[in-house]
Amino acid sequence: MKKLKLGVLGVSSHFVKRVLFPLKHSSSIEIYAIASRNYEKAKKFALKHDISKYYGSYEELLGDKDVDFVYIPLPNHLHVEYIKKSADAGKHVICEKPLALSYEKSKEAFDYTNTKGILLMEAFMYKLHPQWKRAWEIVQSGEIGKVRSIYCQFSYDNEDPSNIRNIKEYGGGGLYDIGVYAVSSARFMMDEEPKKVLCELNRHPEWKIDILSSGILDFGTKRSMFTVSTQAFPYQNVSVFGTSGVLSIKVPFNMYPDVPGEISVETSIGKRTIFTKPEDQYKLEFEEFARAISEKIPLPVSVKDSLSNARVIDALFESAKRQSWTEL
Structure with a gap:
């Protein structure tokens, strides 16, 4: 080709x-x-x-x-x-x-x-990594029962005032930069859209961008919670809690290209760890987009998916502003 x-x-x-x-x-x-x-x-x-x-x-x-x-x-x-x-x-x-x-x-x-x-x-490069496909398959298999909640923690430490992620006029802040991953992954694993959201933002006193952001996505009979921060110890994890067990992805978003993906599953039977093939998710992302151009296949991240995520991010900002639940 x-x-x-x-x-x-x-x-x-x-x-x-x-x-x-x-x-x-x-x-x-x-x-x-x-x-x-x-x-x-x-x-x-x-x-x-x-x-x-x-x-x-x-x-x-x-x-x-x-x-x-x-x-x-x-x-x-x-x-x-x-x-x-x-x-x-x-x-x-x-x-x-x-x-x-x-x-x-x-x-x-x-x-x-x-x-x-x-x-x-x-x-959204993370969606192309095989560890997410495997995690989805495990959840859909029923091994951890019915999903009840998801928790996501994602943080890094960036205290450079000249960095674009710390400039309000440039669209900086944690919710835009990494909170979008927490929302996207929750919607993906729940396989539905939240009905309402609640959010609390802590803003930098001078830069006015959010540096600590926590939210709840209410899906009716289940919920997703997250905390993201741009001024904390670098860390990331996603855990999916079901009626019969829990699944955790060790490095859900910034996965190293030469390291196997690592998923842990714990149920009443015991605990096991699943490793997926090392892959470069950025390479996969761009090559799939190129295939969509050349072969007319569907985009790996759909228009509907992106717009749904944007709607939730808007609602989270509105909730933080109003200090109350915001319906979608």
């Missing part, structure tokens, strides 16, 4: 640390072009990493007729603007989460790309 040519908007640290290396070893994707608002930065990066084209503006890259699709890892507040510009240029788009800073803006972006015949996908 002919390799699809990828253009990247911005030399983001996330792209460099998580995406660059695995895609250099892809059989279906070529990192063909890179753009930065600093031409010399783009040039230096491209020459270092053997990338064919480099540009001093995002618009120049979008004007390259050989680019098949683009990756947008820009600050959150720029996502919708460059999704639309990419669609205008005829480029399919994989965009970092959150795709937009509200449900309405997310819907606007999806509607716009749809009218242009452009594929748009939100980059």
Whole structure:
């Protein structure tokens, strides 16, 4: 199969640390072009990493007729603007989460790309890792009984005031950055949408972004709870509690590409550990998106899924503002 040519908007640290290396070893994707608002930065990066084209503006890259699709890892507040510009240029788009800073803006972006015949996908890479497929199969098998609750903890420590995740105007804060994973994974494992939510946010006194966020998603007869923090010891875990047992995913989101996924299951019979094949979830994510372009298969993260997640995030912010339950 002919390799699809990828253009990247911005030399983001996330792209460099998580995406660059695995895609250099892809059989279906070529990192063909890179753009930065600093031409010399783009040039230096491209020459270092053997990338064919480099540009001093995002618009120049979008004007390259050989680019098949683009990756947008820009600050959150720029996502919708460059999704639309990419669609205008005829480029399919994989965009970092959150795709937009509200449900309405997310819907606007999806509607716009749809009218242009452009594929748009939100980059929830964890869904492509085999450990989540295996966890889903175990839950569906009934081994832990009927699901009653899910708990997610996700945290890291970032106290750099210049980091984009700590700038309110850029869409910074823990709920947008990692709370979206807690919501997405709960909706995935519950296989339904919450009816109401409750949320409490602790904000940084100067930066005004949420640095400690806790929420409850009420699904009627079951609930999901989470706490995420951008100023705490780095940690992540997801546990699914059923009527007959509990399932836990040790590293649910930022899984190492060379380490097996680890799932523990505990029931009245005893405790067992399941390991899944080491995989690079970013490579899988981009290659599945490329297949959706080339082979017209469904996107691994659907439009409906992304919009449903955005609606819940909106409701959590509204709940924190009102200090009460918010219905969806």
